[in-house]
Amino acid sequence: MDEILLFLLKKGAKDSAVKISTKDLGKLLCMSQQTASKKLIDLEIEGKITRTKTGIMITNTGLEELREVYSNLKGAFEGGKLKITGKIVEGLGEGGFYVSLEGYQKQFKDKVGFETYPGTLNLKLKKEEMEKRFRLREIDPIIIEGWKTKSRSYGDIFLYKCRVENKPCALIIPVRTHHGFDILEIIAPFNVKDKLRKKNGDEITVEVM
């Protein structure tokens, strides 16, 4: 991770413009004025910072990079199992169609150990939960392989074994997902809403294994 970006964050460049000369920046980070200048130019080209007369600010792109590192460190140091909480929302029914295809079902049975109820549960994450999605990347997914027919292709799916209220389920993330980062799709060997007596709008927590 970039040490200049971290330094700027410390200085508050997340919320307000930070004024610092390349000379001072170099001195503080043990590099020459020239190198500091060059690195700022590069960060600007990469879109991670912007520079104006009032000073330097970190862009959303830059913050995202820092936030991902933060998420990783937090996961490691604060530890515990990853739990993601979201609100049940109505899907379009298409997820259910796909997962019930024999090409996927067979792999679910082989690799996860259950045949799934022919439908998916869509979970909408709150803003503060979305950061946890990055932590999923630290976990090696089970890969459900796609296939092709003459007419169309079915993509790979990343799958993470989970539990909801101590019952087995799985998070599935199509590699080429059509959802934003705020929606998670869950499959289970049963109808989650019926079995757990939940309805749209209720919150549930899945614990990633």
Add this chain to the structure above:
Amino acid sequence: MDEILLFLLKKGAKDSAVKISTKDLGKLLCMSQQTASKKLIDLEIEGKITRTKTGIMITNTGLEELREVYSNLKGAFEGGKLKITGKIVEGLGEGGFYVSLEGYQKQFKDKVGFETYPGTLNLKLKKEEMEKRFRLREIDPIIIEGWKTKSRSYGDIFLYKCRVENKPCALIIPVRTHHGFDILEIIAPFNVKDKLRKKNGDEITVEVM
């Protein structure tokens, strides 16, 4: 910060040995097997990791480095501004004597922008606030330089610009402090107790800029 160290942390090398070949490590971090090998050697020489037959583990030295970055990121993302709350206690009057010396006063004016009321406010921190003192270390202090006379020497002072009830003030920490970690000393361009109508025993919060 070292990306290999971060990767190993993600893989759990903080608690147990992680087994990974230099080839795979290189592939995962977009570098050659040779570079991964070299970097592991360097990390081992620096004492940040240890390698055994069972795999790689991060040492305390390595964890310290990661923890520092974590602390910085946490401060920036979770913290908002650092606010320290304490109870006003009676000082010995000596702080007031020192800060009113011309050698210090001149620097206050030059570097902080105000001449201070000839007295310091002593703040006693509660146990749970004391941890915040460590976060001060992440902030670069303004350094008020000491000097020597024939008879004695006056030491350097670390100074942090602050606000109390939205009015300017400053935290001062003599480099060779005589206070414990539970006492903070504050200067301001006015008599804090009079202006803010506080008395000994009242609590105030200073917001570090």
Add this chain to the structure above:
DNA sequence: ATTACTAGGAATCGAGTAG
């Protein structure tokens, strides 16, 4: 299979300096 050495090409750094 694995790790790590060498050699030379690529990238980075910083002194000098212009704008």
Add this chain to the structure above:
DNA sequence: TCTACTCGATTCCTAGTAA
């Protein structure tokens, strides 16, 4: 003052390969 360019020095990376 400041930033950022050039260019020679240095460091870093990787292909080849040995162990």
